[in-house]
Amino acid sequence: MDLHSPLKKFFGFNKFKGLQEQVIKSIVNNENTFVIMPTGGGKSLCYQLPALMKEGTAIVVSPLIALMKNQVDAIRGISEHNGVAHVLNSSLNKTEVAQVKEDISNGITKLLYVAPESLIKEEYVTFLRTQTISFVAIDEAHCISEWGHDFRPEYRNLKHIIKAIDNVPVICLTATATEKVQEDILKTLGITDANRFKASFNRANLFYEVRPKTADVQKDIIRFVKQREGKSGIIYCLSRKKVEEIAQILQVNGIKAVPYHAGLDAKTRVKHQDMFLMEDCDVVVATIAFGMGIDKPDVRFVIHHDIPKSLESYYQETGRAGRDDGEGYCLAFYAYKDIEKLEKFMSSKPVAEQEIGHALLQEVVGYAETSMNRRKYLLHYFGEEFDEKNGDGADMDDNSRNPKKKHEAKGDVVKLLSVVKDTLQQYKSKEVVNTIIGKENALLTSHKTHLQPHFGIGKDKTASYWMALIRQVLVVNYIRKEIEQYGVVKLTEEGEKFMKNPTSFMMTEDHSYSEENDNNIITNAKSSGGAADEKLVKLLKDLRKRVATKQGVPPFAVFQDPSLDDMALKYPINLEEMSKVHGVGEGKARKFGKDFVKLIADYVDENDILRPDDLIVKSTGVNSGLKLYIIQNTDRKLPLEDIAKSKGKEMNDLIKEMEAIIYSGTKLNIDYAIDDLLDEDQQEEIHEYFMEAESDSIQEALDEFDGDYDEDELRLMRIKFINEVGN
Known part of the structure; x- marks a missing residue:
């Protein structure tokens, strides 16, 4: 089944990201x-595309009204008909509900976003029972599990409601889930047979x-934000009072900031969210408690004024930065007394809930205090291995940039593992440590x-030393935490091997936190743009803001940044050319393209710009027969010399033809x-x-490598590069 043409038609993309294609096939x-x-x-494309392709209406269950509204706007942006996507929740009046029902009955609505509370309503269930439903998608599925960081009791009931409506396939999506949460979700929904994609x-x-986190934390935040003037950011605090206070301090210091928490009335919340999306602030x-359903791709920093209650929340919240693959800086301020405050909040909860809460909090403490690669620590928590030497993003954290001292701890690891074994693997970390220090x-x-005899075997060192060692030994998988009796420490096979034959274990010494200097600012996260025309990009951004304001949608719902960069590379001056720009496609070109094409055409005229299409035509005169011949034979992996010879061309000419193919947006695998x-x-x-590089100039590359590579090698690599990164 070819999913690429609907992908191009509806969303303007030429290829899927990661697992999207396999997931969509399954649905x-x-x-x-x-x-x-x-x-x-x-994630959202995984259910949006099949919903647009299949007969009937897909029901999307989502806990966040703000997020639903965002997604509905985005889907309406790619379709001729407004009724293609609807929200069904408490914010609608009778007339609006009637309109939604009519559009569903007429087969216009492909996506219906519903809050779980609304889906319980008898009148909605009765109505939906009579309609053709393609499938049910449950977004933010971790809300089903009480081990998830955002448990919602009304989610537990979904299984019965779905059965009552129709026996349709279910797709659950979540952005974070430890193994415990995964099992819980599948069991609760009764879909343990589901295809799993991680x-x-x-x-x-x-x-x-x-x-x-020092007494000067507010100064630190102001300094940090001021160094990123004009960039979008989110600051999370634990209490509403703190939110108001920080927002006010930022405003006083000339930073455009707004508060956002559940205590504000709905109108103000919507207004503040829109200001952020529309780039008016x-x-x-x-507040951390308030899941900001914000789908803004260019958030450049996320600051945690207070550390969150679980690593999942932290991952979820930091994950709102840099969704466009551009720069994303995640800064958290940590003081152990914040953890004690959270523990005090918990003491009023039922015992079972307190236990879960404490276990989750300890993971956060581990992350904040660790001196190992933070990315490795975080990924290990989600059951994923990470190579801190060569992994993608290996040096993108403070611990890797400023490594801490290490010392040999082979003997201590043996002591630790033998205590776990001799106490019959029945204790949690805290009890293991108490045994070692003899408490x-x-x-x-x-x-x-x-x-x-092993009681007090390590009393020459502190409890926090042994705790830190447990965390480091966990991450290298010598011990593991039991899922069913959560937190009980067990030996692994690797741990058994280590005990029999101990090898070197360099333990990283925990931070002695000193004041960080202000120059520790990271500016080299991947930027999203290639060598685009900066002046034109700025004009296009201004136009995008105006169009967005007029249409009442966020700027990125018109075109995302990478699309603007691509326009400033290709200079499209009619709608057909516009539909070939990265991430545009026919629907979007028709809907928003007109003003942009006009602006670009005027700009090209005024500045005497030679457009790449003109260049291609003049320099290569690609004829489609030759183009097809090259594509077919590179697919067959024929040597390039043979392809050139058979067409009576020099290697140089063949490379030129291949460049023309690749720059026109067609894939070519060499x-x-x-x-x-x-x-x-x-x-x-x-x-x-x-x-x-600033530009893709071969001359600049030759100068840079100073004779290491010849021109053909660099040109062929440039083709491969554009093929992977640009097309």
């Missing part, structure tokens, strides 16, 4: 599907930093642990030819050069 084949895909991975949780463009200060308590006494010329490291070196 189109009417199979239950479970998707774990981090924020920014293109994307990597690594967001390589995000930079993670944790700073000590730069910073939103929000008696009722639990240890009841198991007679205090009488064992990896096989390059693999014969250059090894992996050489390819990576050239790839990185083009990634960072």
Whole structure:
């Protein structure tokens, strides 16, 4: 089944991201599907595209009214008919509800966004029962699990409601889920047979930093935001009072900031959210409790004034930065007394809930205090391995940039593992540490642990030393935490091997936090643009803002940044050319393209710009027969020399033809030819050069490499580069 033409037709993309294609196939084949895909991975497209392709209406259950509104706007932006997507929730009046029902009955509505509370209403269930439903998508599915960071009791009931409406396939999506939460979701919905897809949780463009929270934290935040003037950011605080206070301090300091929390009336909340989306303010200060359903791709920083209650919340919230793969800086301020405050809040909850809460909090403490690669720590929490030397984004955190001291701890690891083993693997970390340092308590006494020879075996060191060691040993998988009896520490096979044959273990010493200097600012996260015409990009951004305001949609719902960059490379001057721009497609070109094409045409005239299409035609005169011949034979992996010879061309001419093909947006895979010329490291070196380069000029590349590579090698690598990155 070809999914590429609908993808191009509806969304203007030429290729899928990550696991999208496999997920969509599963849904189109009417199979239950479970998707774990981090924020920014293109989750919503997974159900939007099949919904547009299939007969009937897809029901999307989502907890966030703001997010529904965003998505409906975006889908309406690519369709001729406004009724293609609707929201059904408490904010609608009778007339609006009637309109929604009419559009569904007439087969116009492809996506119906519903809050779980609304889906319970008898009148809606009765109506939906009579309609053709294509499938049910449950977004933010972690809300089903009480182990999730955002549990909603009304989600537990969804299984019965779906059955009552129709026996249709279910697709659940979540941006964060540990194994415990995954099992819980599938069981509760009764879809343990679902196809499971789990994307990597690594967001390589995000930079993670944790700073000590001092009395000067507000100054630190102001300094940080001022250094990023004009960039969008979110600041999370734990209490409404703090939100108001920080928003006010920022305003006084000349920063355009607005507060956002559940205590504001709905009208103000919507207004503040729209100001952020429309770029009328730069910073939103929000409560962690309030899930900001904000689908803004160019949030450049997320600051946690207070550390969140779980690593999942933290991952979810930091994940709102840099969704366009551009710069994203995640800064958290940490003080242990904040953790104690959170623990005090918890003491009023039922015991079972307190236990879950404490276990989740300890993971956060571990992350904040760790001195190892933060990305590795975070990914390990979600059950993913990460190579901190060569992994994507390996040096994008404070610990990797400023490594801490290490010392040999082989003997201590053996002590730790033997205590876990000798206490019969029945204790959580805290009890293991108490055993090692010889601290008696009722639990240890009841198991007679205090009488064992290993009791107090490591009392020469502090409890926090052993805690830190446990965290580091966990991450290298010598021990693991039990899922069913959550938090109980068990030995792994690797741990058993280590005990039999101990090897070196360099333990990283925990931070002695010192005041960080202000120059520690990261500016080299991948920027989203290639060598675009900066002046034109600025004009296009201004136009986008005007069009967005007129249409009442956020700027990125008109065109995303990468599309504007592409326009400033290709200079499209009619709608047909516009539909070939990255991320545009026919529907969008028709809907928004007119003003942009006019602006570009005027700009090209006024500045005497030679457009790349003119260049291609003049320099190569690509005829379609030759183009087809090249595409077919590179697909067959025929040596490039043979392709050139058979058409009576020099290598130089063939490369020119291939450049024309690739710059017109057509894919061309010549990896096989390059693999014969250059090894992996050489390819990576050239790839990185083009990634960072200001322009794709071959002369500049030749100067840069100073004779390491010849012109043909660089031109072929440029083709491969554009093929991967641009097309």
